[in-house]
Amino acid sequence: MLICIFAENVIALAESKMEGMKSMYLGCHLSASAGYAAMVETATSIGADTFAFFTRNPRGSRARQENPQDAARAVALLKERGFGPLVAHGAYTMNLCTADPEARAFAADVLLDDLRRMEALPGNFYNFHPGSHTGQGVEQGIEYICAALRRALEPGYPVTVLLETMAGKGSEIGGRFEELKQLLDAVGSSQVGVCLDTCHVYDGGYDIVNDLDGVLGEFDRVIGLNRLKALHLNDSKNPFNSHKDRHECIGQGSLGLGTFEAIVNHPALTGLPMILETPNELPGYAREIKTLRSLAGFRNRLP
Numbered sequence: 001m002l003i004c005i006f007a008e009n010v011i012a013l014a015e016s017k018m019e020g021m022k023s024m025y026l027g028c029h030l031s032a033s034a035g036y037a038a039m040v041e042t043a044t045s046i047g048a049d050t051f052a053f054f055t056r057n058p059r060g061s062r063a064r065q066e067n068p069q070d071a072a073r074a075v076a077l078l079k080e081r082g083f084g085p086l087v088a089h090g091a092y093t094m095n096l097c098t099a100d101p102e103a104r105a106f107a108a109d110v111l112l113d114d115l116r117r118m119e120a121l122p123g124n125f126y127n128f129h130p131g132s133h134t135g136q137g138v139e140q141g142i143e144y145i146c147a148a149l150r151r152a153l154e155p156g157y158p159v160t161v162l163l164e165t166m167a168g169k170g171s172e173i174g175g176r177f178e179e180l181k182q183l184l185d186a187v188g189s190s191q192v193g194v195c196l197d198t199c200h201v202y203d204g205g206y207d208i209v210n211d212l213d214g215v216l217g218e219f220d221r222v223i224g225l226n227r228l229k230a231l232h233l234n235d236s237k238n239p240f241n242s243h244k245d246r247h248e249c250i251g252q253g254s255l256g257l258g259t260f261e262a263i264v265n266h267p268a269l270t271g272l273p274m275i276l277e278t279p280n281e282l283p284g285y286a287r288e289i290k291t292l293r294s295l296a297g298f299r300n301r302l303p
């Protein structure tokens with residue numbers, strides 16, 4: 001099955017090359033404080049061709065004032081420069097399945113508002129942490145997340161929502177592929193996919209260091225690789241299966257550079273946006289992007 005998907009991706013890659021798409025899009029998390037177009041310029045200056053940003057204050061709930069001219073300028077620049085899909089990130093505080101009914105309703109409103117704002121950047125991704133069930137159990141948590149998503153996702157919305165794979169810290173939902181699959185099935189919309197975070201899955205007990213093929217095969221069996229739309233590239237400060245979620249710079253943690261070399265060259269991951277969320281300022285991100293691009297050049301650079 002995996003082999004088959006790989007072969008399909010190789011063909012898809014050959015086709016996308018003809019359409020002028022790239023085999024890899026690399027970027028990092030950027031500050032949105034100066035607006036969308038400014039982020040495109042910053043990304044370009046560090047060698048990125050995608051990026052992530054928080055749709056609002058990551059720990060609070062305030063959203064920026066909307067600026068349609070800025071968004072339109074960004075959309076034009078992204079197209080002109082051949083950027084891949086952007087991967088916006090919902091606020092960490094948005095817990096769609098908390099036990100507190102008021103906080104839960106507020107989170108659902110935040111999701112709705114975020115998705116509506118993403119209409120200014122059509123065709124891009126909106127990624128978020130599914131949530132923590134705070135003791136109510138996975139089933140109840142999934143039910144709440146599903147309800148919020150169904151309310152917020154109108155058919156035809158020009159945005160794909162991505163559930164992030166989590167480290168399984170505390171009562172987090174999304175630490176197992178099965179939970180994400182259950183959520184995808186419950187929502188039942190093709191507008192929902194998955195963003196795989198390398199630090200989170202390794203912390204969560206998926207051994208991408210020694211068996212990347214095996215983990216991607218399991219992802220394919222449980223969820224389907226066609227639902228994998230983006231990656232977060234992070235090394236981890238903690239050992240395998242630690243359920244901690246502390247990001248480290250690329251090559252300096254328990255994943256190591258070899259794991260990232262395998263990832264950027266893996267045929268099943270061809271053409272996906274890959275976002276760095278490592279503890280870095282811009283120069284550090286620029287260095288990591290350069291390193292990853294050079295690793296991708298050595299082997300398996302497909303046709």
Ligand code: FE
Nearest residue numbers: 089128129164
């Ligand atoms: Fe995240």
Ligand code: FE
Nearest residue numbers: 164197232277
């Ligand atoms: Fe992440």
Ligand code: ZN
Nearest residue numbers: 199200245247
């Ligand atoms: Zn994390």
